[in-house]
Amino acid sequence: MPAIGIWAVVCGLALLSVEHAVAVWTPERNIEIIVGNKPGGGNDATAREIQRLVQMRHLINASTSVVNKPGGGGAVSIAYLNQQQGDGHHLAISSTTLLTNYARGAGPASYTDITPIALLFSDYIAFAVQAHSPVKDGQDFFVHLKKNPSGMSIGFSSSVGNANHIALALAARSVGVDIRKLKTVIFGSGGETITALLGGHVDAIVTVPSQVLPYMLSGKLRTIGISAPGRLTGLFAGVPTWKEQGVNSVFSNWRGVIGPRGLNAEQIAYWDSVFARLTALDEWKRSLEKNLWLNEYMNSGRTRQYFDAQYQEIKSVLTELGLAN
Template identity: 50%
Template sequence: MIETSLSVINKPGGSYGVALAYLSQFSGDAHRVMIQTSTPLTAYATGQIKANYFEFTPIANLISEPIAFIVRAESPIKTGRDLADRLRADPASVSISLAAARGNAYHIASALIARAVSADIKKLKIVVFNSSGEAMAALLGGHVDVLSVTPGNFLPMLQAQKIRIPAVAARERLGGPLAVVPTFREQGLDVVFDVPRGFIGPKGLSADQVRYWDGVFQGLIKTDEWRQALERNQWVEDYRNSADMGKDLKAQYEILKDVLTELGMVK
């Protein structure tokens, strides 16, 4: 699909701020693209990223990862409605673990559950860990009640019945081992939020440059290797071209900004 070699450059830090600062040096250069998710949208809304995020060029969104709410097997929280009812009665009565920062997609999804039952989202008991593995360890150890996370890495624990998933914040039921897990919508709660995974490019890419990358990714999603990766990781294929991805990013940004403002995180 690409007739030249690829190099992966890791630019961690600043909630994608370091990566975006690097990308901004190459205006109009389609030889550099960045894998991205909703994290820079949060960072832009909260002022952590100073560059105008929407000046970068959306190229394609490939997948969305559903956000699941996981409990221990013996937890009294049996359903998504149970979780919502507890939050309505007392938002601080349920400790919700997540990685790796407040205000991220997992925090937003938690807040949307509370919002759905008119609970005060500022009173949620959010416990932040450095990784989802640490958050899961805390859950299994009984130190927190719920884990908000993308579930792909924890399917063996689900199949071993060490954990349960009362609900997933997806538009519709997922496949594979997660087919038995109901959505929040099935349980009467309008909670849909996921983690998109896609690519953006530097500012100022031309229509021809964007079409080139669209062709590359359109070819990728037709391969057997891609289908296997979707199934293995429980990803939801959610291909959007540049124009549609741009619209979706702006729509998600408005949701993020609205919730973050209510949380007092927008300066």
């Protein structure tokens, strides 16, 4: 090939490379991180920690803002998110509620109507009793429930069919308890749930480990089981998992990030890169450890698969409870 022909090919390839590089999506304006709750609480804290770290570590070349859109058990935030169809400048913090709401017919959209971006961490579920309770461990707990499913009152917040309720039902079902007969008491918050147990108004509670920890330290409460695949750290290192106690049950209230429907492959790839780097930061890992959360990062594709699998599990147990749509 003549030299001029070779040069033309090289220039053409270079031009294609430049055009491809230009086509890669990056943010062009402010990034909104949407939270379906009022300021305060786990989802809001997650959003603000993401905002802090992406700005401090310059993980994106754009400004960020946290936008609270409370209402409808998350329905308002999902509706707002999907008004931004195909726009990669809008993200939302999500949790197991995304799946439970849809399974119960309480959500405006299916989890398939949004774009999964990342699963960030898992908040596993603790089962606790008073320190002087006659229930000594998880096996004892389920022996009582198998004999008389309604013989113990079990408290959790803040609605039927939520992650706490499902964690209880899955564990009980796995050992043959009739979960429709469980005596559950619903409270408005985790704090109210703890207060009820301390006051002897319920026999046991189901909640996140961070709620129980201060009362384990003071010797007022005991955690008899945890719904994690392995033991947690710190004081919870002494708490056996359900599987260790012969209960075949693992369940978490994960938190993750979703985008509006219609995001393209380049937008998804961009956010995959950002959250892979975020979850590898030492500052992020310290924040998770402080809150007893487990770093279980999944990218967009794996998060979609996880949603599919967990939805089927959730739908199954809610159907048995008579709560599925």
